[in-house]
Amino acid sequence: MIRWDKRIKLLFLLPAVIWVLTLTIAPLFFSLYLSFTDVKREVVITGVEEIPVLDKDGNPKTRSDGSIRTKKVKQKELQIKYDWVGFKKYKRVVNDQEYQDAAKFTFIYVIISVFVEIILGLFLAFLFNRRIYGRGFMRSLMILPIFATPFAIGFMFFTILFEISGPLAWMGIPFLSNHNWAPFSVMLVDIWQWTPFCFLVFLAALQGIPDDLIEAATLDTKSAYKIWTSVILPLLQPIIVLVILLRVAESAKLYDYIASLTKGGPGTATQSVSFLVFNKAFKMNDFGYASAGSFLMLIVVMVFVMLFFTRLRKTYE
Amino acid sequence: MINKVITTFVTLLSALAIALPAVAGKHVNWKDDGTVDLIHEDGTVINITREQLGAAYGPDEKPFEGETITVLSLDSGPKGGISGPLYSARPIWEELSGAKVELALVPFADLYSKMMLDMKNGTGLYDATITGAFFYGDLVDGNYIIPVEDIGYGTPDYGQWSYDSIPPNLRKLHEWNGVGYGVMNDFDGQVFYYRTDAINNPEMAAQYKAETGDELKVPETLQELLQISAFFNGKNWDKGDDETDYGTVLHLKVGEQGHYHFQSLSASFAITPGPLDKYHGVYWFDPDDMTPLINSPGHKAALNFLKELHLTGPSAQIGWSLGEAWDVFLRGKAVFTFSWGDVGSLCQDESRSNIKGVCGSIAIPSSTVYYDHEKKVMVETDNPVTYGNTTGGTWHGVVSQFSENPEAAYAYLAFMATEPWHMWSAANGWTGVDPGAYFNYLEPNGTATMDQYDAYGWAPTDIQMYSDAYHENYTAPISLEYLRIVCTPEYWDIMDKNLSAAMSGQKTTDEALDDTAASWEEITDRCGRDRVLNMYQEAIGYNQ
Numbered sequence: 001m002i003r004w005d006k007r008i009k010l011l012f013l014l015p016a017v018i019w020v021l022t023l024t025i026a027p028l029f030f031s032l033y034l035s036f037t038d039v040k041r042e043v044v045i046t047g048v049e050e051i052p053v054l055d056k057d058g059n060p061k062t063r064s065d066g067s068i069r070t071k072k073v074k075q076k077e078l079q080i081k082y083d084w085v086g087f088k089k090y091k092r093v094v095n096d097q098e099y100q101d102a103a104k105f106t107f108i109y110v111i112i113s114v115f116v117e118i119i120l121g122l123f124l125a126f127l128f129n130r131r132i133y134g135r136g137f138m139r140s141l142m143i144l145p146i147f148a149t150p151f152a153i154g155f156m157f158f159t160i161l162f163e164i165s166g167p168l169a170w171m172g173i174p175f176l177s178n179h180n181w182a183p184f185s186v187m188l189v190d191i192w193q194w195t196p197f198c199f200l201v202f203l204a205a206l207q208g209i210p211d212d213l214i215e216a217a218t219l220d221t222k223s224a225y226k227i228w229t230s231v232i233l234p235l236l237q238p239i240i241v242l243v244i245l246l247r248v249a250e251s252a253k254l255y256d257y258i259a260s261l262t263k264g265g266p267g268t269a270t271q272s273v274s275f276l277v278f279n280k281a282f283k284m285n286d287f288g289y290a291s292a293g294s295f296l297m298l299i300v301v302m303v304f305v306m307l308f309f310t311r312l313r314k315t316y317e
Numbered sequence: 318m319i320n321k322v323i324t325t326f327v328t329l330l331s332a333l334a335i336a337l338p339a340v341a342g343k344h345v346n347w348k349d350d351g352t353v354d355l356i357h358e359d360g361t362v363i364n365i366t367r368e369q370l371g372a373a374y375g376p377d378e379k380p381f382e383g384e385t386i387t388v389l390s391l392d393s394g395p396k397g398g399i400s401g402p403l404y405s406a407r408p409i410w411e412e413l414s415g416a417k418v419e420l421a422l423v424p425f426a427d428l429y430s431k432m433m434l435d436m437k438n439g440t441g442l443y444d445a446t447i448t449g450a451f452f453y454g455d456l457v458d459g460n461y462i463i464p465v466e467d468i469g470y471g472t473p474d475y476g477q478w479s480y481d482s483i484p485p486n487l488r489k490l491h492e493w494n495g496v497g498y499g500v501m502n503d504f505d506g507q508v509f510y511y512r513t514d515a516i517n518n519p520e521m522a523a524q525y526k527a528e529t530g531d532e533l534k535v536p537e538t539l540q541e542l543l544q545i546s547a548f549f550n551g552k553n554w555d556k557g558d559d560e561t562d563y564g565t566v567l568h569l570k571v572g573e574q575g576h577y578h579f580q581s582l583s584a585s586f587a588i589t590p591g592p593l594d595k596y597h598g599v600y601w602f603d604p605d606d607m608t609p610l611i612n613s614p615g616h617k618a619a620l621n622f623l624k625e626l627h628l629t630g631p632s633a634q635i636g637w638s639l640g641e642a643w644d645v646f647l648r649g650k651a652v653f654t655f656s657w658g659d660v661g662s663l664c665q666d667e668s669r670s671n672i673k674g675v676c677g678s679i680a681i682p683s684s685t686v687y688y689d690h691e692k693k694v695m696v697e698t699d700n701p702v703t704y705g706n707t708t709g710g711t712w713h714g715v716v717s718q719f720s721e722n723p724e725a726a727y728a729y730l731a732f733m734a735t736e737p738w739h740m741w742s743a744a745n746g747w748t749g750v751d752p753g754a755y756f757n758y759l760e761p762n763g764t765a766t767m768d769q770y771d772a773y774g775w776a777p778t779d780i781q782m783y784s785d786a787y788h789e790n791y792t793a794p795i796s797l798e799y800l801r802i803v804c805t806p807e808y809w810d811i812m813d814k815n816l817s818a819a820m821s822g823q824k825t826t827d828e829a830l831d832d833t834a835a836s837w838e839e840i841t842d843r844c845g846r847d848r849v850l851n852m853y854q855e856a857i858g859y860n861q
Contacts, residue, residue, distance in 0.1 A: 056383050098814070178822075182636075264814075284429075285433055
């Protein structure tokens with residue numbers, strides 16, 4: 001009876017497993033395969049049959065000169081040939097200056113935007129972790145950006161940062177037209193949208209710290225700084241690590257803001273790896289390059305995540 | 318009793334209101350004088366002769382009844398460029414033909430991949446595509462499109478139009494090796510637009526004379542244009558407000574249309590004038606071995622010139638698309654812009670423009686210096702020749718080899734290529750369809766009359782200059798050759814990025830164009846040098 005129950009449980013899991021296998025795992029492995037192959041795709045017309053075009057009553061349609069209208073029905077065969085090319089595509093990607101620039105921008109973007117989001121999120125959580133008038137309303141207001149669509153936010157910031165008549169035009173800063181400022185503008189958008197997420201998680205974590213622990217600490221020291229660094233931050237550390245991981249993984253996929261705000265420019269100043277590989281795949285039909293570029297990125301992010309987890313594990317051992 | 322009568326009367330009236338349009342036709346009115354009124358959803362009427370419309374259509378003749386076609390195109394909405402006329406034509410042609418038209422509209426960035434995936438897989442999802450001429454290399458190389466002669470062109474059955482009504486420089490964008498594949502629609506090429514009131518302003522002319530020692534006039538060379546643009550930039554010469562105004566406004570955003578500015582402008586710097594051979598008339602590659610010419614001294618001089626020119630406009634234009642740049646010009650804030658035919662017709666749209674009647678046009682002036690590819694020197698000239706260009710997409714329809722209803726697809730495209738329909742499209746800026754056929758030009762260059770354009774609300778001075786400028790551009794003896802080989806999107810993508818990097822200061826001119834040339838070598842090798850070389854020679858009509 002117990003064994004039968006277990007099987008039932010497995011049966012209930014089956015749809016989810018099929019879903020993941022077909023829509024995640026299979027495309028992932030196919031993409032991996034594409035990164036090692038050259039694909040030649042050709043439609044070969046094997047036969048052509050000319051047949052009359054019929055009207056709704058089944059009679060042949062005629063042209064104005066009385067001749068019967070015909071159409072050619074083609075028998076076709078799709079021939080796809082996969083040639084194994086080893087690491088050729090990876091070599092091409094690694095040696096491609098454009099990919100190198102995109103990787104460099106993505107790296108800097110992730111480091112700066114995630115760092116600022118964590119610091120700002122912590123600061124705001126600290127401010128809100130007390131009894132203040134209208135805290136609930138303010139908290140709701142602050143987390144609104146999380147729910148907006150990144151693509152739409154890109155367009156919104158395009159208007160805000162418009163250099164001639166936008167609301168920030170008075171500052172005289174070339175937000176989108178200068179290759180040094182444009183990366184900053186994209187980071188600004190990310191920070192605006194995702195700092196509230198960090199804030200929300202940190203605030204929940206802060207509110208989960210027992211009051212008596214803080215009260216005990218205040219018996220030892222009156223220094224708020226010392227209480228923060230010696231008590232609160234160590235307690236928050238797992239949450240901070242988790243938020244960093246989530247934000248790094250998300251930021252590294254940067255595509256939407258760029259597509260709607262800068263198109264990767266000026267030049268290649270704001271071109272992320274995701275934006276580059278997407279365009280290679282869907283604008284140039286170069287799926288081999290795109291797959292190889294994506295897997296290289298995946299490897300870098302995985303290494304980063306593993307290092308972080310290793311560090312985290314050591315902390316608690 | 319009275320209530321009953323009223324109810325019966327109202328019911329009868331309602332039934333008639335529903336039935337009458339069905340009998341008379343909501344969008345097509347067959348007239349006794351042998352013409353047909355094509356009635357748009359907004360009430361606009363286009364009158365066409367039965368002969369122009371095609372013999373297959375008639376009050377009781379619906380040649381494609383029961384057939385459905387799907388047309389793939391750029392998506393700019395029902396009142397946007399290129400897709401707008403497709404929406405407008407759909408209900409009218411459906412009523413004429415009995416067929417059903419599905420529009421598959423996608424953003425520009427997705428068009429190539431959607432089209433090619435369908436063609437490469439042979440699925441035949443799209444019967445026709447409104448394609449850019451730069452995709453021809455891929456379309457012809459794979460034998461994915463049908464010559465129009467096989468599906469009704471040249472017969473009296475469907476919309477009457479002819480390749481003979483297109484100037485040769487544009488006509489060849491619809492053909493490959495003399496075989497016609499494309500059905501004419503939009504014609505793209507860039508000309509210079511200028512504010513006639515600013516250039517003819519005596520006060521400004523006096524200031525200009527005092528500052529430069531020269532007479533203020535419509536520029537005849539690019540160097541003159543730069544000087545005039547620099548003079549106007551930063552002055553409040555458009556007195557409508559307190560803001561300073563600009564010299565030249567451009568659309569330079571990467572990933573959009575920025576690189577087209579460079580193509581059009583650089584032609585007179587980079588092409589050695591003369592009949593086409595290894596050294597003359599070539600712009601992109603050495604036609605013998607596909608060595609890129611993009612980093613020639615002529616191209617570099619052109620890029621340096623473009624950098625100087627952009628400094629006479631808003632610095633923000635590095636990040637601008639068409640819309641932003643056109644808007645500044647149409648609002649009267651810039652004295653010059655150079656762009657496609659849309660600007661000329663948008664000038665007439667008073668809901669978007671306040672420069673109607675002062676919107677002048679000229680073919681792009683040429684540079685007084687150019688590079689001689691044979692002698693490897695920069696040459697100075699006092700009388701530069703006009704270099705035409707067909708820069709842009711020249712968006713037009715092609716019919717898929719895998720279409721189930723190719724004749725119906727062709728007929729829909731041909732309907733929009735008829736003279737009355739095309740005149741309507743070309744005269745209205747929002748359609749994105751620009752003029753180019755002989756019947757679009759005013760007499761004596763073409764057959765259009767001032768009355769025709771007047772009916773569409775054009776200012777007489779504007780249309781005269783516009784028509785002359787485009788006629789000169791498209792019939793120029795030397796024209797910037799059009800790149801339409803396999804992998805064209807790749808060549809242009811990397812060029813676009815490097816040009817943008819140079820314009821924004823991320824790279825120097827030399828770095829940007831040398832990097833482009835190096836990337837082009839790699840692309841050529843990857844796409845197959847011999848294959849690309851053959852296509853390039855065929856595309857430009859080069860015989861060794």
